[in-house]
Amino acid sequence: MDGTPGDAAGHGAASITLERIRKRYPDGTEAVRELSLQVGAGELVVLIGPSGCGKSTVLRMINRLIEPTGGRILLGDDDVTRVDPVALRRRIGYVIQNVGLFPHQTVAANVATVPGLLGWPKQRTRARVGELLELVGLDPAQFGRRYPHELSGGQRQRVGVARALAADPVVLLMDEPFSAVDPIVRTRLQEEFLRLQAEVRKTIVLVTHDLDEAVRLGDRIAVLSEGGRLEQYDTPAALLGSPASDFVREFVGADRGIRRLAVTPVTRAVLDPLPADGGAGLPNVALGDSAYDALGALLTSGAEHAVVTEEGRAVGLLARTRVLALGAVD
Numbered sequence: 001m002d003g004t005p006g007d008a009a010g011h012g013a014a015s016i017t018l019e020r021i022r023k024r025y026p027d028g029t030e031a032v033r034e035l036s037l038q039v040g041a042g043e044l045v046v047l048i049g050p051s052g053c054g055k056s057t058v059l060r061m062i063n064r065l066i067e068p069t070g071g072r073i074l075l076g077d078d079d080v081t082r083v084d085p086v087a088l089r090r091r092i093g094y095v096i097q098n099v100g101l102f103p104h105q106t107v108a109a110n111v112a113t114v115p116g117l118l119g120w121p122k123q124r125t126r127a128r129v130g131e132l133l134e135l136v137g138l139d140p141a142q143f144g145r146r147y148p149h150e151l152s153g154g155q156r157q158r159v160g161v162a163r164a165l166a167a168d169p170v171v172l173l174m175d176e177p178f179s180a181v182d183p184i185v186r187t188r189l190q191e192e193f194l195r196l197q198a199e200v201r202k203t204i205v206l207v208t209h210d211l212d213e214a215v216r217l218g219d220r221i222a223v224l225s226e227g228g229r230l231e232q233y234d235t236p237a238a239l240l241g242s243p244a245s246d247f248v249r250e251f252v253g254a255d256r257g258i259r260r261l262a263v264t265p266v267t268r269a270v271l272d273p274l275p276a277d278g279g280a281g282l283p284n285v286a287l288g289d290s291a292y293d294a295l296g297a298l299l300t301s302g303a304e305h306a307v308v309t310e311e312g313r314a315v316g317l318l319a320r321t322r323v324l325a326l327g328a329v330d
């Protein structure tokens with residue numbers, strides 16, 4: 001993901017614009033004092049911040065499960081505060097922690113929920129359900145007829161994603177979608193999800209409290225503090241490398257240099273020329289691998305340099321000091 005908003009956006013993906021949105025709950029709690037944020041079409045933006053800072057409130061204002069008390073929200077050029085909320089929610093996929101599948105309906109029926117509401121012909125719905133289950137890595141013949149309680153947590157999560165994508169929504173909202181599964185399954189689901197997103201290129205806003213998840217998934221990350229205040233809105237590498245405030249610095253943690261290595265690829269710009277012997281005996285790293293993986297290869301072999309290859313051909317030499325510089329932070 002190169003973080004360029006909007007490039008290669010999927011069919012029908014819409015940008016989201018939050019213009020000075022506010023939410024004051026009836027009891028007087030100011031969950032969001034004023035927030036402006038732009039999400040490009042086809043971009044995956046992560047909202048992160050301490051508990052109670054207003055992340056879920058922001059997310060739910062986008063599909064109007066919660067009515068904003070001020071400001072405007074645009075999907076593309078449409079002001080969502082002026083359209084019927086039920087019709088709006090059919091255009092927006094929504095995935096929540098523990099998924100919220102209907103327990104007495106089969107997997108296929110769950111995935112078919114929104115196409116059913118939209119009155120799609122049965123055959124079209126059936127074809128779409130099969131296509132989506134395959135897309136999320138579940139064999140339709142095997143899983144379509146099961147009930148949610150007959151699935152693992154990770155499988156339920158995938159059904160939740162398939163259901164949210166069923167009617168080809170213009171936007172996907174995800175609230176802690178992977179937090180109910182164990183760390184190993186979570187990492188696998190995140191990787192699969194990134195592959196899926198590369199294919200469908202939806203505009204996605206995802207809420208998490210897990211910084212590693214934010215860094216792994218986000219094209220850009222919005223760090224919020226209490227009252228929905230936007231502390232910083234940046235790519236993962238920029239956020240980790242140059243925190244905009246003490247709040248962000250503390251939030252991204254003392255190990256942000258290591259995290260930054262994981263999201264910074266090895267490029268030609270950091271390479272030195274190959275030595276006369278072509279770097280015989282040195283470990284190999286591929287161009288585009290993360291600086292974190294390169295450092296791992298260097299540490300494992302004990303070498304000061306690695307040979308960087310592109311399509312199997314050596315293109316330069318990478319010094320350990322250059323790798324460390326890639327993780328430098330302000």
Ligand SMILES: Nc1ncnc2c1ncn2[C@@H]1O[C@H](COP(=O)(O)OP(=O)(O)OP(=O)(O)O)[C@@H](O)[C@H]1O
Binds near residue numbers: 051054058
């Ligand atoms: N219905 C409500 N009535 C009054 N206050 C509410 C309501 N819902 C949420 N709040 C308050 O609004 C603030 C923001 O809540 P929200 O759930 O958006 O935060 P969050 O960042 O998603 O939190 P978490 O990470 O803990 O899920 C909190 O102070 C919360 O107590």
